[in-house]
Amino acid sequence: MSEIITDKLTGKTSAGDVTITSEGGSATMQLQQGVAKAWTLDETLYSNSVFVPDSFNIASTTDVSTGNLYVTFTNVFSANNYCSTGSCAGFSANDNVTTRYSDSSTSNDDIINYDGAYKDASISYVAFGDLA
Amino acid sequence: MSTLKADTIVAADGSSPVTLTKQSAAKAWATVDAYQATTGTTSSFNISSTTDDGTGLWDNAFTNSMNSTPYSVSQIGTGGADSDVYVRALHVRGTYHTEPTPASMLTSGVGIKSVFAGGSSSYSGNIYGYAFGSFQVYGDLA
Numbered sequence: 001m002s003e004i005i006t007d008k009l010t011g012k013t014s015a016g017d018v019t020i021t022s023e024g025g026s027a028t029m030q031l032q033q034g035v036a037k038a039w040t041l042d043e044t045l046y047s048n049s050v051f052v053p054d055s056f057n058i059a060s061t062t063d064v065s066t067g068n069l070y071v072t073f074t075n076v077f078s079a080n081n082y083c084s085t086g087s088c089a090g091f092s093a094n095d096n097v098t099t100r101y102s103d104s105s106t107s108n109d110d111i112i113n114y115d116g117a118y119k120d121a122s123i124s125y126v127a128f129g130d131l132a
Numbered sequence: 133m134s135t136l137k138a139d140t141i142v143a144a145d146g147s148s149p150v151t152l153t154k155q156s157a158a159k160a161w162a163t164v165d166a167y168q169a170t171t172g173t174t175s176s177f178n179i180s181s182t183t184d185d186g187t188g189l190w191d192n193a194f195t196n197s198m199n200s201t202p203y204s205v206s207q208i209g210t211g212g213a214d215s216d217v218y219v220r221a222l223h224v225r226g227t228y229h230t231e232p233t234p235a236s237m238l239t240s241g242v243g244i245k246s247v248f249a250g251g252s253s254s255y256s257g258n259i260y261g262y263a264f265g266s267f268q269v270y271g272d273l274a
Contacts, residue, residue: 002144007133019140022273027196034157081175085208
């Protein structure tokens with residue numbers, strides 16, 4: 001197996017566009033599009049001693065209110081249409097983590113956890129899209 | 133710091149996929165907008181079309197198909213632009229028209245449904261449209 005050891009990959013024609021081949025060999029995809037641009041396992045709302053919080057491209061998190069977490073990105077997105085998902089270590093089978101689209105921006109995402117009432121919990125979150 | 137400049141990276145045999153050491157890239161993702169009058173995606177990757185399949189139901193076709201089923205889908209609903217009591221969850225439908233079981237998933241696309249998860253509404257627990265939703269797909273492409 002050959003191996004390239006380098007610190008940085010840059011597209012030759014377009015700096016932000018490097019193409020890779022699919023596992024089955026019949027398709028290609030843009031490497032940058034498949035890479036998560038931000039993620040966190042966050043315990044700002046509720047500290048769970050089992051988890052060790054960690055994050056990528058998250059500058060800060062804010063406890064807005066019960067069940068409401070605000071995340072601020074270090075490097076912002078180019079537009080407010082990025083794709084984010086999440087889940088929580090909740091306390092009931094009815095916990096639902098959602099985002100509040102109207103309060104999200106290129107630099108922040110507004111996350112809520114709800115099971116009939118707003119509940120604090122450890123939040124796992126990830127976002128895809130184009131960075132600025 | 134060394135920088136490698138290239139437009140395409142493949143394995144040494146010239147065709148196989150290159151290994152991303154201990155990492156895996158998402159193979160598709162989208163933010164579906166059913167809150168507006170016209171259903172569609174506000175942004176996406178490897179999604180050729182999003183079709184309204186009924187209230188709160190969306191069919192998302194892949195541009196490049198997955199290699200096999202099952203594959204991994206994570207998803208989330210959003211509260212849209214209205215009051216925050218309108219919390220909506222997003223669920224995966226295995227195929228466009230059935231509930232999820234691994235055997236019934238399609239390599240060509242994934243179905244998503246929106247459920248009204250809470251708030252002071254009689255809709256609670258029911259399939260509900262007019263929501264934003266995001267999902268991501270992981271696995272092997274064909």
